[in-house]
Amino acid sequence: MMGKLLSAEFMKIKRKGIWFLTVLGPIGVVAMQMVNYGVRKDYLFGQNDDRWGYYLDNIHSFTPLAIVLGIVILTSFMSSIENETNAWKQLMALPVSKMSVYLSKFTVLSLLLLISSVLLLLFTLAFGISLDLGGEIPYDGLLKYSFYPFFAALPVLALQLWAAAVSVNQGVPITLGIVGVILTYAGYALPDWLIWKWPLLLNEWEEPIINVLLGAGTGLFLYAAGMIDFVRRDVK
Amino acid sequence: MEYIVKTENLSKHFGQEKAVSGLEMKIPKGEIYGFLGPNGAGKTTTIRMLLGLMKPTSGRIEIFQNDLKQERLNILRRVGSLVESPSYYPHLTAKENLEALRKIVGVPKQRIDEVLEIVRLTAAGDKKVKGFSLGMKQRLGIAASLLNNPELLILDEPTNGLDPSGIIEIRNLIKSLPSECGMTVLISSHLLSEIDQMATTVGIVTKGKMIFQDSIEAMRMFAQQSVLLKVSESDKAWRTLLGRGMKAGLDNGIISLPEQSDENVAETVRGLVADGFSVYRVEEERRSLEDIFLQMTREEQAG
Ligand SMILES: Nc1ncnc2c1ncn2[C@@H]1O[C@H](COP(=O)(O)OP(=O)(O)OP(=O)(O)O)[C@@H](O)[C@H]1O
Ligand SMILES: [Mg+2]
Numbered sequence: 001m002m003g004k005l006l007s008a009e010f011m012k013i014k015r016k017g018i019w020f021l022t023v024l025g026p027i028g029v030v031a032m033q034m035v036n037y038g039v040r041k042d043y044l045f046g047q048n049d050d051r052w053g054y055y056l057d058n059i060h061s062f063t064p065l066a067i068v069l070g071i072v073i074l075t076s077f078m079s080s081i082e083n084e085t086n087a088w089k090q091l092m093a094l095p096v097s098k099m100s101v102y103l104s105k106f107t108v109l110s111l112l113l114l115i116s117s118v119l120l121l122l123f124t125l126a127f128g129i130s131l132d133l134g135g136e137i138p139y140d141g142l143l144k145y146s147f148y149p150f151f152a153a154l155p156v157l158a159l160q161l162w163a164a165a166v167s168v169n170q171g172v173p174i175t176l177g178i179v180g181v182i183l184t185y186a187g188y189a190l191p192d193w194l195i196w197k198w199p200l201l202l203n204e205w206e207e208p209i210i211n212v213l214l215g216a217g218t219g220l221f222l223y224a225a226g227m228i229d230f231v232r233r234d235v236k
Numbered sequence: 237m238e239y240i241v242k243t244e245n246l247s248k249h250f251g252q253e254k255a256v257s258g259l260e261m262k263i264p265k266g267e268i269y270g271f272l273g274p275n276g277a278g279k280t281t282t283i284r285m286l287l288g289l290m291k292p293t294s295g296r297i298e299i300f301q302n303d304l305k306q307e308r309l310n311i312l313r314r315v316g317s318l319v320e321s322p323s324y325y326p327h328l329t330a331k332e333n334l335e336a337l338r339k340i341v342g343v344p345k346q347r348i349d350e351v352l353e354i355v356r357l358t359a360a361g362d363k364k365v366k367g368f369s370l371g372m373k374q375r376l377g378i379a380a381s382l383l384n385n386p387e388l389l390i391l392d393e394p395t396n397g398l399d400p401s402g403i404i405e406i407r408n409l410i411k412s413l414p415s416e417c418g419m420t421v422l423i424s425s426h427l428l429s430e431i432d433q434m435a436t437t438v439g440i441v442t443k444g445k446m447i448f449q450d451s452i453e454a455m456r457m458f459a460q461q462s463v464l465l466k467v468s469e470s471d472k473a474w475r476t477l478l479g480r481g482m483k484a485g486l487d488n489g490i491i492s493l494p495e496q497s498d499e500n501v502a503e504t505v506r507g508l509v510a511d512g513f514s515v516y517r518v519e520e521e522r523r524s525l526e527d528i529f530l531q532m533t534r535e536e537q538a539g
Contacts (some may be wrong), residue, residue, distance in 0.1 A: 008339040015327045087323035090380065093287040094340050095312040235289040 001096060005104035012081050013108065018074060022112045025070045026120035029062045030127050037131060051133040053141060059124050060145045064199035067153045068184040070116060071160055072177030074109055079164035079173070088236050098231045106161055106223060113150050113157070121146035144201075144208060152198040152211040154219025156180055159195070162226030166233060238265045239298070240388055240420040241286065246295035247444075248281050255281040256444040259295070263422060263437065266414045270435025270452070271424040274533065278444040279424040280320055283392050286422075287317055299388065313341075316386030318394055322377030326366035330357055330376055333365055334383060341384040351379040354409065370397035378406065389413065390422045395430060407434055428529045442533045455528065463501050465491040465508075466517035473513045477504065492521065 013019070036058060037044060048054035082088045092098060121142055128137070160180070163173035183196035190197050192204065198215050201208035241263040248256040256278040263269045273279050284290040286297060288308045297304040299311045324333050334348045352358045355375040360368065365376060374397050381389060391410070395403045411434055413419040425431050431438060431452075438455050440448040448455065466489070467473045474486040477493075482504065485492040493504065505515055 004340050004342065008336045011332065011336045011339065012325055012328065014332070081325060084326060085321075085323045087325060089284070089287075089289055089319050090317075090323035090337070090377075091340075092289055093312065093315075093317045093319065094337065095309045096340055097309065234291060235284070 001100050002104060002107070005096060005100055006107060009104050009108045013078070016077055016081065018077050018112065021070065021073060021077070022116050023119060025066050025116045026123050029059060029066045029120060030123040032062050033058050034127060041131070050135075051131075052128065052135060052138050055128055055131065055133055056124070056138070056141050056145050059120075060149075060201070063120065063145065063149045064153075064184050064187065064201075065181065067113065067116075067149050067199055068156055068196060069181050070113065071109075071153060071157050072174075072181060074112060075157070075160040075164045076170070076174060076177065078105060078109060079161075079170070083164075083170060083236075086236055092235045098235075099227060102161075102165065102227045102230050105165070106158070106227075109157060109161065110154075113153075117146050117150045148201055148208050148212050149199040151219075152201060152215035154215045155195040155198070155222050158219050158222035158226055162222070162229065165226070165230050168236060238301075239263060240265050240300060241269075241422065242298040242301075243282075243286075244296040244298075246282070246285065246297060247293045248278075248285060248290060249293045254444050256285070256292075259441070259444070259446050260449075261439055261446065262449065263420060265420055266418065267437045268410065268414060268421045268423065268435050270431030270438045271422060271441065272426070272428060272431050272438060272529065273424075273441040274426055277426075277441045279426075279441060280392055281444075282441070283317075283319055283390055283422070283424060286390060287315070287319065288312065289319070313384065314387045315390060316381035316384055316388070317390040317392075318377045318381045319390075319392045321396070322373045322380075324365045324368075324373060324376055327364065329362050329364050330368075330379075331361045333376065334380060337380055337383055343384055347383060347385075351382045354382060355379045356405070371399060371402050374398055375402075375406075378409075385417070386419065388420050388422070392424045393426070394423060395425075403430075410434055440529065440532060447532055462492045462494045462521045463496050464517070464519050464521050465493065465505070465515060466519075467491065467508060468514040468516070473508055473511075476508070476511055476513075480507070 033055070044054070044058070045051055082091065091101060124146065125137070125142060160173060160177060163176050164170070167173055180196045183190060183194060184199060187197040187200045188202070192202070195218065198211045201211050203210050239262050241261060243259055243261040246256060246259040246261070247254065259282060261282070271279055271282070281290065285292050286299065286304070288304060300314060302311055304311055325336065328336065330352065331348055334351065338345065338348060349358070352361050355378050357372065357375050357379060360372060365373065368376065374394065378391070378394060381391065394410070395406055398406060407430070410421055410423060413421055423431070423434065435452055438448065438450065438452050439446055470486065470489045470491060474484055474491050477484045477491065483494055485494070493501065496504070501518065505518060508515055
């Protein structure tokens, strides 16, 4: 059943600008550094002997914001597909379980974000090489900075999806999304327990993997809670 | 009798409001069941429960003699539906819309062309639904409901937004479904004239309660027919009848006799003739179903 639902979902996101956003996100993040390094390459090279590491840090300064913003916009686009003409009732009157419908939405969003992450990795690598940073390419760090934020942001994804799927008034998920983006933007100054801070990969032990595990665990929990609530409710 | 749909004491409350209460719906196989009621009577709420879109507050639903709660997916595989205003994906074409649903119900691709043909949308198949007229969207919704060759078709106000020729077309289509495809059809409406022309069985609901459920003939019988007499000197004739202790009305020179058996009518006419009145016409008053419906709902409200 999931296979059928997923292929239907991918059909429905055509012409919605969803693919465009998926590609635009990572391009945007790397483009910021293109400007940064374009304007003051020599200065930035002088800042740190580990030029690759410094470059990756710079890239990462925009990734959390991009991913949270991306989640908010993508979930809003995704749910608008069903909300626009209340197609939920048509979809759910088909022989599909509500759980699998919810799972298919979550899966499509996760896949899109993963594709963004892969693209981020490729663009980061390509621009890094073109900068001639010297030394070995730190594939380790490249992978971390490309994929860790995705896992750390899963709780935000689960929360936004739930809000978008159950709210009759779409102002609710949009408000929640805007607050989330602001919290991520101001993440450095905020306490560690806020899920919107997690994509920054900061914690008092300086172990980014903690954010990944916490993100995946909490994300799974929030996903399950959201799905149970969605299943329990009457269809809009 | 084999019932395709059977509800037992079905109720749905929204807080204090009892949208549906104690509904016992019985739809025999092969019937076109007209589900009739004024706005806010609970038709859509009932239909949503039949499709598992809403959980009943209490009561039981059996479709194809299976419990909906336990067999929802297996039941829905054999059901087609259109609930309230049609749902669609405006950024996709008509064909893409149907394809998105077809992938899930898993019928062959050619079925898309077939259903588009049935609702006469073939020419608009590759156009985006965004630009469709209301009637075209409605047709697309009906096409979608037919996609899986359902054994039970549930249509909530399917002729909404259609022009007269569209209404006739859809009506003919619906009428042909039981005989041609062996379908059972549940069709809701707040317009009696519409149900009158399609349905073979009728259920009338008002304020969430079923106040009548039987064949359409039985419904017509339910109408208390009166016999109208056109006679000479109607005023005098009417007094004579009243003098004999008969219930009779006089309206515009026409005498009306409520609920009379054939013998009684014959007796009355013989009496009038014997008294020297000329009887010009004896006819049955044909009351529209609209009147019957209004009368029924009014009685319900009074009682
Ligand atoms: N989700 C809901 N929440 C609260 N009340 C509801 C909800 N859905 C329906 N109702 C109420 O239930 C009652 C029955 O509504 P329903 O839509 O079933 O009527 P209907 O017979 O389909 O009317 P119409 O002919 O206008 O379509 C109405 O009073 C409505 O306000
Ligand atoms: Mg309705």
